[in-house]
Amino acid sequence: MESEEGERIPLSQRPEWHDVTPVPQDDGPNPVVPIAYTDEFRETMDYFRAVYLADERSHRSLQLTSEAIRLNPGNYTVWHFRRLILETLGADLQKELDFVEDIAKDNSKNYQIWHHRRGLAEKLGTAATVTELEFTKKILSLDAKNYHAWSHRQWVLQALGGWEDELDYCHQLLKEDIFNNSAWNQRYFVITKSPLLGGLEAMRDSEVGYSIEAIVVNPENESPWRYLRGLFKDDPKSWIDDSRVSSLCLKILRAKSRCVFALSTLLELVCDGFRPSSEFKDAVVSLWNNSGSDSTDSSLAETICSVLGFLDPLRANYWTWRKSKLPAQTV
Amino acid sequence: MEPTDLNLTVTQREQCMVEAQVFGIYKHFSDLPSRAQTVMLELVRDKHIEYLTDGLQQLGSSFRVLDANRPWLCYWILHSLALLGEYVDDELENNAVDFLNRCQDPNGGYSGGPGQMPHLATTYAAVNALVTLGGQRSLSSINRDKLYTFLRRMKDPSGGFRMHEAGEIDVRACYTAISVASVLNILDQELVENVGNYILSCQTYEGGIAGEPGSEAHGGYTFCGLATMILIGQVHGLNITGLMNWVVFRQGVECGFQGRTNKLVDGCYSFWQGGVFSLIQRLRTVVNEQLVMMDDGKQDGSSRCTQIPVKSHASERKQDSEGTSSQYDESRWEQGGAPAGLPRSPDLINLSNIGLSFVEQHTENGPLFHSLALQQYILLCSQVLNGGFRDKPGKARDYYHTCYCLSGLSVCQYSCSKDLDSSPLPHALFGPYSNLVESVHPLYNIVLNRYHAAHDFFRGS
Numbered sequence A: 001m002e003s004e005e006g007e008r009i010p011l012s013q014r015p016e017w018h019d020v021t022p023v024p025q026d027d028g029p030n031p032v033v034p035i036a037y038t039d040e041f042r043e044t045m046d047y048f049r050a051v052y053l054a055d056e057r058s059h060r061s062l063q064l065t066s067e068a069i070r071l072n073p074g075n076y077t078v079w080h081f082r083r084l085i086l087e088t089l090g091a092d093l094q095k096e097l098d099f100v101e102d103i104a105k106d107n108s109k110n111y112q113i114w115h116h117r118r119g120l121a122e123k124l125g126t127a128a129t130v131t132e133l134e135f136t137k138k139i140l141s142l143d144a145k146n147y148h149a150w151s152h153r154q155w156v157l158q159a160l161g162g163w164e165d166e167l168d169y170c171h172q173l174l175k176e177d178i179f180n181n182s183a184w185n186q187r188y189f190v191i192t193k194s195p196l197l198g199g200l201e202a203m204r205d206s207e208v209g210y211s212i213e214a215i216v217v218n219p220e221n222e223s224p225w226r227y228l229r230g231l232f233k234d235d236p237k238s239w240i241d242d243s244r245v246s247s248l249c250l251k252i253l254r255a256k257s258r259c260v261f262a263l264s265t266l267l268e269l270v271c272d273g274f275r276p277s278s279e280f281k282d283a284v285v286s287l288w289n290n291s292g293s294d295s296t297d298s299s300l301a302e303t304i305c306s307v308l309g310f311l312d313p314l315r316a317n318y319w320t321w322r323k324s325k326l327p328a329q330t331v
Numbered sequence B: 001m002e003p004t005d006l007n008l009t010v011t012q013r014e015q016c017m018v019e020a021q022v023f024g025i026y027k028h029f030s031d032l033p034s035r036a037q038t039v040m041l042e043l044v045r046d047k048h049i050e051y052l053t054d055g056l057q058q059l060g061s062s063f064r065v066l067d068a069n070r071p072w073l074c075y076w077i078l079h080s081l082a083l084l085g086e087y088v089d090d091e092l093e094n095n096a097v098d099f100l101n102r103c104q105d106p107n108g109g110y111s112g113g114p115g116q117m118p119h120l121a122t123t124y125a126a127v128n129a130l131v132t133l134g135g136q137r138s139l140s141s142i143n144r145d146k147l148y149t150f151l152r153r154m155k156d157p158s159g160g161f162r163m164h165e166a167g168e169i170d171v172r173a174c175y176t177a178i179s180v181a182s183v184l185n186i187l188d189q190e191l192v193e194n195v196g197n198y199i200l201s202c203q204t205y206e207g208g209i210a211g212e213p214g215s216e217a218h219g220g221y222t223f224c225g226l227a228t229m230i231l232i233g234q235v236h237g238l239n240i241t242g243l244m245n246w247v248v249f250r251q252g253v254e255c256g257f258q259g260r261t262n263k264l265v266d267g268c269y270s271f272w273q274g275g276v277f278s279l280i281q282r283l284r285t286v287v288n289e290q291l292v293m294m295d296d297g298k299q300d301g302s303s304r305c306t307q308i309p310v311k312s313h314a315s316e317r318k319q320d321s322e323g324t325s326s327q328y329d330e331s332r333w334e335q336g337g338a339p340a341g342l343p344r345s346p347d348l349i350n351l352s353n354i355g356l357s358f359v360e361q362h363t364e365n366g367p368l369f370h371s372l373a374l375q376q377y378i379l380l381c382s383q384v385l386n387g388g389f390r391d392k393p394g395k396a397r398d399y400y401h402t403c404y405c406l407s408g409l410s411v412c413q414y415s416c417s418k419d420l421d422s423s424p425l426p427h428a429l430f431g432p433y434s435n436l437v438e439s440v441h442p443l444y445n446i447v448l449n450r451y452h453a454a455h456d457f458f459r460g461s
């Protein structure tokens, strides 16, 4: 609340609060981690405690929670009490969405805002589908990897629907930034969960093509490699039988021999039972010979681990460990 | 890749900028004479202690945004001091116990500050802070009976936990609830019920664990999810080899960890991701079991459902010095022989012993991440010479990053040790041996000797 000059009027000087006795914080005589509160913060919280303790679910309490939230949007108690007030007053929830949006502008990574928003959308039901998809889109246009925004969006899709354009939306974000792993994750969510698409198995064929296209352009981009592997989750047989995956590895290894992801994917294939032809062996062995080392490895899987240990020294321990744990049929 | 290239995506541009800054620091370092290098690698203990104790006694007005996280501030600061081997003086200790008691709700649990609602995350922070302080006065200030009822109230019928009354359900809530119950020796089947299935539903196609089903694999949630699964004796349900493959790729050319695929390096993940390695190092039996199962699954053409016989928990753990003992130890908390993915018969699991036996076993194998590289990132990029640690160069220090960079440093320093309670060899440390900090219990992130004292205190009751 502000005066005409834009200066805040202390609550103690506002007539509508004259009947309320503020409740100071019980910090004790010698608190640790004491915060040097400003007068405004201290007074606002003292009045908040008064209405919270009295369980006063009034319009002025609602107004007070707005002020308290602006001072500290992380105070979950204030948010919780605000929800109780909204419910008691039967307040206009559309207006409340505007309030949340305003707070979210500067605090888009705060748990409370998103929890509050979810509660509102739950109450509004399908009337909120479009606004929520648009709201998250707006937040994601500023930070395309905002974890809370993605969670909220997934909740909206599952609880309220609106799947129609979601695959296109993922595609659009990936066109803007093919390295955006959150968009890849959302894509995986859509193809496995959308009631309109028929599930993972129905989508696998076209999605393998989609991720391979992305890998060919940027073989150093880990996201589509993980996505490709994820398409065959719990189905090792299809994974080793889809010749597009092994051909991709070979193609990348021949063109860009130091690609760790191509090598590690080939290793997964071999460990899962893929029987490599001599072409694969030649490609990997030539990498090994180029590194100037002598090989005592007797199998392709072992050689891949050795090459990876050499090309990817940050993970040398891991590749050594993998080498020591290769499945029997690969050695 | 030039940062000026207009064809770069946002991810690439930001990554290039961070790499330029980090590599600039490493270049400057490598150009220094070796004596100057040693100085640069020093953990500036006194400065850290000063920054930490200052915060314990007074925080500026900008901390108002953490006014609902004051037990967290206590934990971040007290745990950091404990890692540095410091004890706070009696007066501060009493003040801390008294203050946290004012955050304790009459109906159980701890709130973000006096007069607020109890919350699971601040309950975890308060309990860990009190365990870190240690001593009769501190430990007996925790009302365990009421805390148990609070945990039960936060339990959702789905199996997960809510952060607070009518609050959000996620993996953090599960971890903080289970961790607190385990430390205080009040963990039981009612609390454990269906938590495992909730966590399993959060493991993603990438291999890591997300905050909620469907979300993206993330370092913080992966630590929380994995630690929870170990604490409830159901870690065999996770795909651990898949998790390992994901987490091992989170360490990048900057030498530190990122939280998610294609995100920027951040010092706090030194613990969240580094801690995952510390946990995995002690899961050898489960990992080997899963490897055998995958292998068998391929040979007979069936999926992963082979039953692996595991030693009965009824056999006594041997404390012999032979190398065979460690594998034997592990079977203590990986009970039963049920197929992966199914909860094992609850009565086989002694929930009150899991935390202790987990750290008592020896590890034979070294870490699977690059410990020296991570220490280099922590000391040269995250450490602030005026005290405290930060996310990355260019960012300001804060207590959260100080806590988790120091915790990560501890994980690194003890990553080659057989036992967490013996001093590591000098070659395990990057920089002078005076950089050595205390070891932590990797399931709770509490300094090990403080954990042991609390375990003894709560064992009988």
Ligand SMILES: [Zn+2]
Binding pocket: B266, B267, B268, B269, B391, B401
């Ligand atoms: Zn961080």
